[in-house]
Amino acid sequence: MSTHDRLLRVGMVGYAFMGAAHSQAWRTVNRVYDLPARVRMSLICGRDEPKVAAAADRLGWDGHTTDWRRLVESDGIDVVDICTPGDSHCEIAIAALAAGKHVLCEKPLANTVEEARQMTAAAAQARSAGVRAMCGFNYRRVPAVTMMRQFVADGRLGEIRHVRAVYLQDWIVDPQFPLVWRLQKDRAGSGALGDIGAHIIDLTQYVTGQRITGVSAATETFVKERPLPAGSSGLAAQADGNGQAMGQVTVDDAAVFVARLDGGALATYEASRFATGRKNALRVEINGSLGTVVFDLERLNELEFYDATRPAAEQGFTRILVTEGEHPYMSAWWPPGHIIGYEHSFTHQMRDFVEAVATGTDPTPSFADALQVQLVLDAVTRSAELAAWTEVEPALAELAA
Numbered sequence: 001m002s003t004h005d006r007l008l009r010v011g012m013v014g015y016a017f018m019g020a021a022h023s024q025a026w027r028t029v030n031r032v033y034d035l036p037a038r039v040r041m042s043l044i045c046g047r048d049e050p051k052v053a054a055a056a057d058r059l060g061w062d063g064h065t066t067d068w069r070r071l072v073e074s075d076g077i078d079v080v081d082i083c084t085p086g087d088s089h090c091e092i093a094i095a096a097l098a099a100g101k102h103v104l105c106e107k108p109l110a111n112t113v114e115e116a117r118q119m120t121a122a123a124a125q126a127r128s129a130g131v132r133a134m135c136g137f138n139y140r141r142v143p144a145v146t147m148m149r150q151f152v153a154d155g156r157l158g159e160i161r162h163v164r165a166v167y168l169q170d171w172i173v174d175p176q177f178p179l180v181w182r183l184q185k186d187r188a189g190s191g192a193l194g195d196i197g198a199h200i201i202d203l204t205q206y207v208t209g210q211r212i213t214g215v216s217a218a219t220e221t222f223v224k225e226r227p228l229p230a231g232s233s234g235l236a237a238q239a240d241g242n243g244q245a246m247g248q249v250t251v252d253d254a255a256v257f258v259a260r261l262d263g264g265a266l267a268t269y270e271a272s273r274f275a276t277g278r279k280n281a282l283r284v285e286i287n288g289s290l291g292t293v294v295f296d297l298e299r300l301n302e303l304e305f306y307d308a309t310r311p312a313a314e315q316g317f318t319r320i321l322v323t324e325g326e327h328p329y330m331s332a333w334w335p336p337g338h339i340i341g342y343e344h345s346f347t348h349q350m351r352d353f354v355e356a357v358a359t360g361t362d363p364t365p366s367f368a369d370a371l372q373v374q375l376v377l378d379a380v381t382r383s384a385e386l387a388a389w390t391e392v393e394p395a396l397a398e399l400a401a
């Protein structure tokens with residue numbers, strides 16, 4: 001049993017969809033994994049006092065506040081967990097890092113490349129004082145995804161030729177669905193592209209170890225005006241009383257692009273909120289000279305593997321059930337075959353973050369990694385506007401450490 005004497009007091013900003021998912025993970029992580037630090041769910045922040053008080057009670061936080069600055073500056077907080085829309089990530093993260101707090105920030109890192117650069121610079125500066133920062137691309141921590149990366153790193157796929165990635169949802173197909181923050185550029189940065197496209201950009205770059213260097217993209221906003229919302233949380237919302245007041249949708253509903261990766265692979269990406277019937281369908285296929293791997297989030301305990309080095313008569317897709325003790329993250333959970341789900345990826349994320357903070361190592365994905373994703377998002381947006389092949393701007397070398 002390792003020592004649990006180090007305490008990490010967490011303060012979380014935002015208490016809705018990701019706030020609930022992160023709360024579950026913070027609550028669970030020490031119960032499942034043996035870690036060099038113990039987490040305390042100290043303070044939660046939201047703007048509405050009665051609602052944040054109720055959330056603190058429901059989600060298991062010691063206290064609550066309506067002022068994120070109070071949380072960030074509190075002597076009683078060691079870690080700041082940012083679960084708000086993208087328009088507040090930059091300000092909160094930079095203030096938290098300046099106050100010497102370790103930061104976990106939800107994806108996408110920011111709404112613009114400029115903000116992401118500022119955050120990455122702040123993280124680099126804080127790092128010299130032993131302060132850690134990480135971006136929450138949780139799908140990296142689905143065991144089958146982590147295993148995909150190992151297959152690639154071990155050379156089981158040979159030369160990577162193709163990456164085929166889709167992330168499809170349908171929650172705004174109804175034109176009467178209200179104009180929530182995710183449909184406003186000043187709040188979300190972009191639409192399907194930054195919200196779900198960012199996940200498949202990060203996931204495929206992580207799995208292949210290759211970075212996207214250039215893209216050719218098309219984006220579309222199918223429904224350009226929507227009723228103003230009365231309230232929203234995560235992907236659900238209610239229209240305001242009369243449903244008459246309308247507002248402009250200022251982000252993409254869907255983004256598709258082809259890309260080149262720096263290891264020579266050719267890739268296709270599709271992110272849409274208009275894929276009727278597809279609720280949260282993330283699927284990635286990677287074809288290499290020696291084999292293929294396929295991951296489908298709706299079957300997240302499984303990995304499909306085609307091993308082209310086997311005798312021709314025995315070749316075929318193998319379904320690997322990723323629940324053995326030797327599979328990534330799985331030894332602490334249940335006996336083989338006792339499957340896990342979406343929420344576990346967040347527990348794995350907290351495990352790795354706590355471990356890094358407690359042992360003084362750098363957690364990944366770093367803010368620099370997330371800045372690189374932001375640069376890809378920016379290239380996709382520019383390519384779609386120009387209808388032209390567009391190179392991804394390189395991150396500054398000194399920030400890419």
Ligand SMILES: NC(=O)c1ccc[n+]([C@@H]2O[C@H](COP(=O)([O-])OP(=O)(O)OC[C@H]3O[C@@H](n4cnc5c(N)ncnc54)[C@H](O)[C@@H]3O)[C@@H](O)[C@H]2O)c1
Nearest residue numbers: 014015016017018046047083084085086106107108233234
């Ligand atoms: N990793 C994932 O799979 C995943 C999934 C969904 C969302 N996200 C990301 O998580 C973040 C939040 O998304 P969500 O779906 O939880 O949104 P949400 O609308 O469900 O919740 C946002 C929360 O932030 C609070 N908030 C907003 N502005 C605030 C401010 N200035 N000060 C304090 N609190 C404020 C709101 O009150 C609410 O509690 C976004 O960056 C989003 O992209 C990640």
